[in-house]
Structure formats: structure tokens, C-alpha cells
Amino acid sequence: MRLVGVGMGPGDPELVTVKGVRVLQEADLVVVPVMEAAEQGRAEATARANVRHDRLLRLVFALDDRGGATVARFAAWEAAADTVATRLREHGGTIAFATIGDPNVYSTFTYLADAVRERMPEVVVETVPGITAMQDLASRSGTVLCEGTESLALLPLTAGVAALEGALAHFDTVVAYKGGRHMPAVLEVLRAQGRIDDAVFGAALGLPDEQVRPAAEVEGEAAYLSTVLVPPRRGGRASKLTDTGTT
Numbered sequence: 114m115r116l117v118g119v120g121m122g123p124g125d126p127e128l129v130t131v132k133g134v135r136v137l138q139e140a141d142l143v144v145v146p147v148m149e150a151a152e153q154g155r156a157e158a159t160a161r162a163n164v165r166h167d168r169l170l171r172l173v174f175a176l177d178d179r180g181g182a183t184v185a186r187f188a189a190w191e192a193a194a195d196t197v198a199t200r201l202r203e204h205g206g207t208i209a210f211a212t213i214g215d216p217n218v219y220s221t222f223t224y225l226a227d228a229v230r231e232r233m234p235e236v237v238v239e240t241v242p243g244i245t246a247m248q249d250l251a252s253r254s255g256t257v258l259c260e261g262t263e264s265l266a267l268l269p270l271t272a273g274v275a276a277l278e279g280a281l282a283h284f285d286t287v288v289a290y291k292g293g294r295h296m297p298a299v300l301e302v303l304r305a306q307g308r309i310d311d312a313v314f315g316a317a318l319g320l321p322d323e324q325v326r327p328a329a330e331v332e333g334e335a336a337y338l339s340t341v342l343v344p345p346r347r348g349g350r351a352s353k354l355t356d357t358g359t360t
């Protein structure tokens with residue numbers, strides 16, 4: 114019995130791996146997280162665009178519930194884990210969980226897998242990596258994420274704007290997720306630290322209402338599906354290469 118978290122990329126149905134598609138295609142059941150049982154989720158849209166069967170089941174999660182491990186979120190993980198464990202007990206086989214981006218980067222899959230393991234320690238948990246929103250924004254905005262000896266920090270703005278200030282001070286490239294309602298504070302920090310000019314903002318990447326633009330042009334709050342990428346101050350071509358650096 115296996116539970117496999119499969120990365121579906123940020124939104125563009127073409128940004129999935131060949132392995133991810135094969136695992137979804139071969140799974141006995143593909144479960145997809147949704148906000149409402151009647152509404153198609155984003156991972157589901159990409160899954161449906163890539164598989165030829167209809168063995169899909171929606172699991173309702175409080176996906177954008179604010180405030181961390183709230184009662185609603187906890188209850189959703191427990192109910193979803195019950196459904197998955199019952200299904201594995203009764204039918205065995207492989208259940209694939211389609212998740213946006215990468216299953217090991219801020220994904221609901223982590224919580225679901227933990228809760229299923231609690232119920233059935235014998236279940237083998239695996240993941241298939243996916244393309245993250247961070248990578249997609251770098252690509253769509255033509256921004257190099259890292260070169261040479263540069264470091265990279267990825268953080269959620271739900272950890273507070275102070276975490277962003279710390280990351281800007283200690284790392285070269287900084288990427289911030291979950292920033293929508295914190296955007297005004299984020300822009301203030303970037304302006305104060307002289308980092309606004311090269312920073313890029315991306316929302317709904319790969320989706321019909323996609324936005325990719327300089328962070329300096331953003332005003333007010335943004336949607337939950339927003340990412341901010343702050344490249345380092347670079348001195349010119351390959352300025353961060355050391356004698357031993359090759360890429």
C-alpha cells in the first residue's frame with residue numbers, strides 16, 4: 114500500500130513531470146485537495162489535463178484558512194486521513210495525492226501523510242517532485258535565482274515581516290510565499306532596504322489571471338497565490354563566481 118504525493122506545478126498544466134503523470138495515470142485512486150466539494154481545485158485541473166482516467170476523488174481542505182493549525186484545518190486533515198486510510202484498508206494499492214508546486218514545499222500533503230501514517234504505519238509514503246512557484250516566477254520574469262556562491266532563502270510571510278528583514282540581511286536571493294495580505298508591509302521593507310527595484314511579483318502563475326510585474330508597481334494587498342522574488346544586488350556578469358565556482 115502506497116500513498117504518493119505528486120507535485121503538479123504552480124498552475125500551468127504543462128509544468129508537470131513525465132514521472133508525475135505516470136504515477137497519476139497508474140494510481141488506483143488520485144485524490145485532490147479542494148476548498149469546496151463542488152469546485153475544481155488547481156491541482157485537480159492540472160491532474161485532469163494530464164490523465165486519461167476518471168479515478169479522482171476530491172478531499173475538502175481549509176486550504177487558505179489563516180492562522181496556522183486552526184480547528185477547521187485540523188478537522189480537515191483528520192477527515193481526509195480517515196478517508197484515505199479507509200480506502201487503503203479496503204482496496205489496498207496506490208493512492209496518489211496531487212498537490213500544487215512540490216509536495217515537500219509547504220504542502221498539505223505533509224499533514225495528510227503524517228495523519229495517514231498515524232492510522233496505518235505500514236503505508237509506504239513517497240513523493241514525486243514538482244516545479245515550485247518560486248521556479249516558475251524566476252522563469253516567467255527572466256530572473257536568475259542564484260549564481261556562483263549566492264545563497265537562497267524561501268520563507269512564508271505568515272512568519273511575519275521581520276522574518277523577511279532577517280532573510281534580506283543574511284541571504285542573497287530571497288523568495289517570499291503566502292504574502293498576499295502582507296504586501297503593503299513587504300513593499301515597505303523592500304523600499305527601506307533599497308531592494309525594491311529588482312524585486313518581482315507574480316500572482317496566479319500559469320493561470321488565466323496571471324500577473325508578473327516589478328514589485329515596485331504593486332499597490333495594496335494581493336491574492337493568496339502571490340510570490341515575491343528579491344534577487345541579490347549583482348555587480349555584473351558572473352560577479353558571484355569564485356575561483357572554484359562553476360555555475
Ligand SMILES: C[S@@+](CC[C@H](N)C(=O)[O-])C[C@H]1O[C@@H](n2cnc3c(N)ncnc32)[C@H](O)[C@@H]1O
Pocket residue numbers: 123124212213214215216218219220221244245246247289290291292315316317318319320337338339340
Ligand atoms: C501552501 S504554499 C504551496 C507551495 C507549493 N507547494 C510550491 O511548491 O510552490 C502556497 C503559496 O505558494 C505560492 N504559490 C503557489 N502557486 C502559485 C501560483 N500559481 N502563483 C503564485 N504563487 C503561487 C504562493 O506564495 C502561495 O501563497
